[in-house]
Amino acid sequence: MLDKREYLIILKDFYASLLTDKQQYVLELYYEHDLSLSEIAEEMGISRQAVYDLLKRSEGLLHDYEAKLGLVQRFLAIKSKLEKVCTLLEDDKWGTDDDRRHEIAGMLREITELL
Structure with missing residues (x-):
């Protein structure tokens, strides 16, 4: 915050x-x-x-x-989602977890909508 x-x-x-x-x-x-x-x-x-x-x-x-x-609010929302995507991608448990892939894909779609 x-x-x-x-x-x-x-x-x-x-x-x-x-x-x-x-x-x-x-x-x-x-x-x-x-x-x-x-x-x-x-x-x-x-x-x-x-x-x-x-x-x-x-x-x-x-x-x-x-x-x-509302530009700052959108910027902060995008930044937060990108940070979460990066955390998920850097996680050592990545492997072939389809749920994680779907979660990341969903976040990327949300980011695209914000843009």
Whole structure:
């Protein structure tokens, strides 16, 4: 499971181009460079409260975009299924287990549908 920081970084990776340069920059400084609100305020030449407001507004926009488009949810679902397929394929008990082959084939069909 992703923590808030990891999830917001992924949201930013998907939807950053829909944000202003200033919104992208404050998200980058806060989540990727781990700067405090005060450090960001000093860097950007604005108040700490302005940084907080900009950060919260930007986070809200990212969540709104995800709610409408669902790209990150689909990405995470595909990633999870692919990881499970890899685990099954790497399992030493592979042999000629037809049930396992059908399970993998089913997961690959689900992934194809997500794409």
